[in-house]
Amino acid sequence: MTKNKILTGFFVCICLLNSCGQQINLTQKQKLNDFEYLYQTLKQNYPYFGVGLRQTGIDWLAKHDEFVEKIKAANNDSAYIFALRDILNELGNGHADMSFVLYYEDYTNLYKKVADEYPRYKKWVAALEDGRERSLYWQKLLDGDRQEPEPDTSQIVSSPRADYSDSLLVKEKTGIMTVASFNLFNIGKDKPRIDSFLHQIRDYDHLIINIQDNGGGATRYWRENIVSRLIQDTVVYPQYTVIKDGSMNRHFYPEYFENTRVVEKEGTLQHIPVELLDGTFRLKVETDTIIPQNPIPFKGKIYLLVNSVVFSSAEGLAYFCKATNWATVAGVQTGGDGVGSDPVPFILPESGIIVRYPALTGFNADGSLNFEMCTIPDIIIESENSHERLNKLINGIRQEP
Numbered sequence: 001m002t003k004n005k006i007l008t009g010f011f012v013c014i015c016l017l018n019s020c021g022q023q024i025n026l027t028q029k030q031k032l033n034d035f036e037y038l039y040q041t042l043k044q045n046y047p048y049f050g051v052g053l054r055q056t057g058i059d060w061l062a063k064h065d066e067f068v069e070k071i072k073a074a075n076n077d078s079a080y081i082f083a084l085r086d087i088l089n090e091l092g093n094g095h096a097d098m099s100f101v102l103y104y105e106d107y108t109n110l111y112k113k114v115a116d117e118y119p120r121y122k123k124w125v126a127a128l129e130d131g132r133e134r135s136l137y138w139q140k141l142l143d144g145d146r147q148e149p150e151p152d153t154s155q156i157v158s159s160p161r162a163d164y165s166d167s168l169l170v171k172e173k174t175g176i177m178t179v180a181s182f183n184l185f186n187i188g189k190d191k192p193r194i195d196s197f198l199h200q201i202r203d204y205d206h207l208i209i210n211i212q213d214n215g216g217g218a219t220r221y222w223r224e225n226i227v228s229r230l231i232q233d234t235v236v237y238p239q240y241t242v243i244k245d246g247s248m249n250r251h252f253y254p255e256y257f258e259n260t261r262v263v264e265k266e267g268t269l270q271h272i273p274v275e276l277l278d279g280t281f282r283l284k285v286e287t288d289t290i291i292p293q294n295p296i297p298f299k300g301k302i303y304l305l306v307n308s309v310v311f312s313s314a315e316g317l318a319y320f321c322k323a324t325n326w327a328t329v330a331g332v333q334t335g336g337d338g339v340g341s342d343p344v345p346f347i348l349p350e351s352g353i354i355v356r357y358p359a360l361t362g363f364n365a366d367g368s369l370n371f372e373m374c375t376i377p378d379i380i381i382e383s384e385n386s387h388e389r390l391n392k393l394i395n396g397i398r399q400e401p
Contacts, residue, residue, distance in 0.1 A: 030350035045246030050275035100354040104135040134352030175201035178210040182217030212386040216312030228293040240363035252344040269367030302327035311335035318375040336374035
């Protein structure tokens with residue numbers, strides 16, 4: 001059984017504390033020590049340097065000396081943390097950043113709650129609590145820059161629209177379920193509404209599950225609230241999980257170094273990126289199982305509507321639909337990163353700054369990286385916006401024989 005994404009792809013914005021202790025005032029030597037630790041940790045554990053080079057043209061590892069000069073030029077703590085932020089941004093990965101600093105209390109409280117049910121996440125709590133002493137100081141520096149861009153809305157739980165809504169097209173016998181976030185803490189709240197809706201459409205011909213602009217949340221949301229309610233029999237499907245053999249990865253994900261093999265081209269896995277074939281990456285082939293839970297006897301056709309913002313655990317649903325043919329995926333190529341689990345935190349030794357990075361990655365059925373190639377829909381629907389894309393799908397359904 002693979003590990004589900006728990007908190008990846010979203011965080012709850014809270015009011016940040018105003019007080020954060022005395023200044024740290026790192027020396028240049030301390031800053032350089034920090035950077036070298038960051039560089040070596042990512043070099044030994046991070047899986048996406050090749051993807052970054054192909055997508056952005058940036059060879060991050062080759063820029064070591066340039067990054068060192070950038071750190072040397074940072075003449076105070078504020079300049080330093082923004083230099084680090086810029087260096088991490090060059091990875092071009094939404095899960096490699098200092099979000100654990102910006103939303104420290106939020107993440108800590110969430111992982112504490114999650115660890116009650118999933119003990120493996122006690123390691124996340126321990127890492128975050130080790131960074132407590134200085135986190136608020138760095139948090140204030142990051143938050144105090146008024147030129148900072150707004151946080152990535154694909155990762156925020158709150159939204160201008162409701163996270164869940166539904167509607168009925170009675171004449172077309174089509175139900176539309178729109179889920180803007182797979183918020184872990186909305187699973188119980190949304191379940192009665194989803195159950196009621198599914199009972200209403202039990203005799204309908206079509207169901208559209210619209211997850212456009214859904215940046216993720218918890219895999220449990222769609223497994224428990226949607227899929228297990230609509231499948232009539234147990235569904236088993238493969239997952240190909242890949243991890244680099246680094247000490248940080250072994251600490252957080254020791255189970256992914258058991259019963260694994262070195263990544264190599266085999267069987268259908270013919271499109272593996274060349275950088276993963278250097279002998280340092282391990283492959284764990286698993287099967288994931290979803291069991292029906294009081295299933296609704298719905299026999300109509302199911303569509304999953306996606307766009308480029310679909311990411312993390314929302315991408316996991318798109319991956320599931322493609323792997324099992326449970327639903328027809330419509331829309332445009334997704335944002336990817338649906339095979340894996342939560343990014344891991346590590347603390348820079350001199351500053352106490354908490355950095356996170358994704359440790360696990362995964363293959364599509366052909367060996368391509370899900371993070372890079374994402375999910376290609378069965379039905380491509382180009383449009384100016386999400387609303388127009390939904391209307392095009394509805395019109396297509398109307399024209400079906």
